[in-house]
Amino acid sequence: MTESDTGVHRSEMFPTDFVWGAATSAYQIEGAVQEDGRGASIWDTFAHTPGKIADGTNGDTATDSYHRWNQDIEIMKRIGLQAYRFSVSWPRVQPNGSELNPAGLDHYSRLVDGLLESGIQPWLTLYHWDLPQALEDAGGWPERDTAHRFADFAAHVCDRLGDRVKNWITVNEPWCTAFLGYASGEHAPGRREPAASIAAAHHLMLAHGLATSALRTRSDGNIGVGLNFYPVYPASGSAGDADAVRRIDGVQNRLFADAIFRGGYPADVLADLAEVTDLDMIRDSDAPIIGAPIDMLCVNYYSRFTVTADNTGTGSASAAPTDVGSAWPGNDHISFVANGLPQTGMGWEIDPGGLRDMLIRLSRDYPGVPLVVTENGSAFEDTLVDGRVADDKRVSYLRDHVDAMSQALAADVPLTGYFAWSLLDNFEWAWGYNKRFGIVYVDFENQRRIIKDSGLWYADLIAGRAMS
Numbered sequence: 001m002t003e004s005d006t007g008v009h010r011s012e013m014f015p016t017d018f019v020w021g022a023a024t025s026a027y028q029i030e031g032a033v034q035e036d037g038r039g040a041s042i043w044d045t046f047a048h049t050p051g052k053i054a055d056g057t058n059g060d061t062a063t064d065s066y067h068r069w070n071q072d073i074e075i076m077k078r079i080g081l082q083a084y085r086f087s088v089s090w091p092r093v094q095p096n097g098s099e100l101n102p103a104g105l106d107h108y109s110r111l112v113d114g115l116l117e118s119g120i121q122p123w124l125t126l127y128h129w130d131l132p133q134a135l136e137d138a139g140g141w142p143e144r145d146t147a148h149r150f151a152d153f154a155a156h157v158c159d160r161l162g163d164r165v166k167n168w169i170t171v172n173e174p175w176c177t178a179f180l181g182y183a184s185g186e187h188a189p190g191r192r193e194p195a196a197s198i199a200a201a202h203h204l205m206l207a208h209g210l211a212t213s214a215l216r217t218r219s220d221g222n223i224g225v226g227l228n229f230y231p232v233y234p235a236s237g238s239a240g241d242a243d244a245v246r247r248i249d250g251v252q253n254r255l256f257a258d259a260i261f262r263g264g265y266p267a268d269v270l271a272d273l274a275e276v277t278d279l280d281m282i283r284d285s286d287a288p289i290i291g292a293p294i295d296m297l298c299v300n301y302y303s304r305f306t307v308t309a310d311n312t313g314t315g316s317a318s319a320a321p322t323d324v325g326s327a328w329p330g331n332d333h334i335s336f337v338a339n340g341l342p343q344t345g346m347g348w349e350i351d352p353g354g355l356r357d358m359l360i361r362l363s364r365d366y367p368g369v370p371l372v373v374t375e376n377g378s379a380f381e382d383t384l385v386d387g388r389v390a391d392d393k394r395v396s397y398l399r400d401h402v403d404a405m406s407q408a409l410a411a412d413v414p415l416t417g418y419f420a421w422s423l424l425d426n427f428e429w430a431w432g433y434n435k436r437f438g439i440v441y442v443d444f445e446n447q448r449r450i451i452k453d454s455g456l457w458y459a460d461l462i463a464g465r466a467m468s
């Protein structure tokens with residue numbers, strides 16, 4: 001029986017302690033890149049390099065949330081958010097990647113206090129892609145030492161905020177940093193070095209493990225990692241396409257999750273990657289560090305992939321705004337094809353059933369760990385008319401993915417929360433400001449925030465008023 005049969009309020013399909021939140025990240029919203037001793041990050045350098053960002057913009061001002069965090073909290077209260085996921089800018093805390101800048105933590109301390117005073121749980125991401133430029137100059141993520149530097153950073157943040165922050169996400173989407181940052185070059189630091197990207201992937205996982213242990217000794221909170229999962233389907237029934245699915249699923253989904261929950265990287269994926277580079281950056285002693293127990297698996301879900309080994313597709317998982325290399329080292333023979341589903345403004349296929357299936361799969365493949373959807377959302381072309389943004393397509397996207405979660409819960413998936421991406425329209429990386437993901441519209445001329453219809457729908461859902 002569906003909810004429309006019963007007339008049950010949508011939010012009543014969820015456990016009463018289910019957490020409803022929204023997410024952002026530091027470089028995408030803060031601005032204030034020169035303030036209070038902040039150092040440069042790789043995204044400052046990259047965004048200021050001509051030709052890297054589709055609309056020629058950067059995060060110098062963004063949504064100015066470094067100054068307007070109070071206003072942001074007011075908006076969160078109007079929506080009724082129970083939790084807010086944000087990230088800490090590493091170069092504010094360690095401007096040159098090592099020495100501590102206590103002033104850089106003051107902002108987050110104020111933000112956390114403000115959230116708690118408003119009854120909103122702070123969910124803190126440590127790494128959402130803004131590596132201090134000084135650490136990139138020393139080699140970046142392909143260097144093992146960067147993982148140790150990250151554990152120091154985690155310790156500093158936890159020493160200051162661990163008394164108040166009870167939910168920690170170490171690394172957000174290591175796949176993106178490793179393969180968009182160091183293989184395709186679509187993201188900072190814009191390197192196109194397939195072998196280095198594989199080293200980066202390993203060191204990001206090591207960084208997660210080392211940070212987990214630094215947090216564990218300092219905090220009684222929940223610790224998780226944010227992975228971006230995509231269901232992968234074959235374009236045809238051919239053996240070649242089945243192998244393409246195995247390979248893309250392997251490097252996108254299993255590589256990271258198996259390392260954490262199954263004691264090591266999957267053997268078939270290692271064999272694929274060994275076609276690109278020797279894997280001697282992986283030491284035997286790393287596996288137990290990376291596999292240290294965590295308290296939640298943070299799932300970022302946007303879309304699905306359909307792949308073929310026939311080389312008839314686009315060659316890329318999604319359109320890139322600038323000229324880029326392959327994000328799939330060793331898998332250049334595989335192409336990505338559209339599968340007839342409606343798409344978002346990013347050209348990403350909309351597949352809510354894929355979220356349900358992925359949550360069910362994760363709960364079976366990696367049993368015993370709670371799942372949280374820490375990102376899910378869509379960009380569409382929004383227009384502000386008479387003070388209103390009627391973003392019907394985003395409302396549908398949100399509603400259909402919420403329904404997919406209720407189906408996963410009905411299948412006994414231990415799902416504990418959901419964070420809409422994003423609270424605010426913001427700097428969408430290589431695309432700049434033209435791709436709006438917010439449930440709140442930002443007028444970048446004057447920084448005015450206007451809750452979109454999707455944000456109002458979400459407010460109703462949280463308040464238990466959204467009817468089917």
Ligand code: FCB
Pocket residue numbers: 025028172173176228300375421428429437
């Ligand atoms: C995710 C990122 C997030 C945002 C969304 C659209 O991969 O984590 O910062 O850009 O995509």
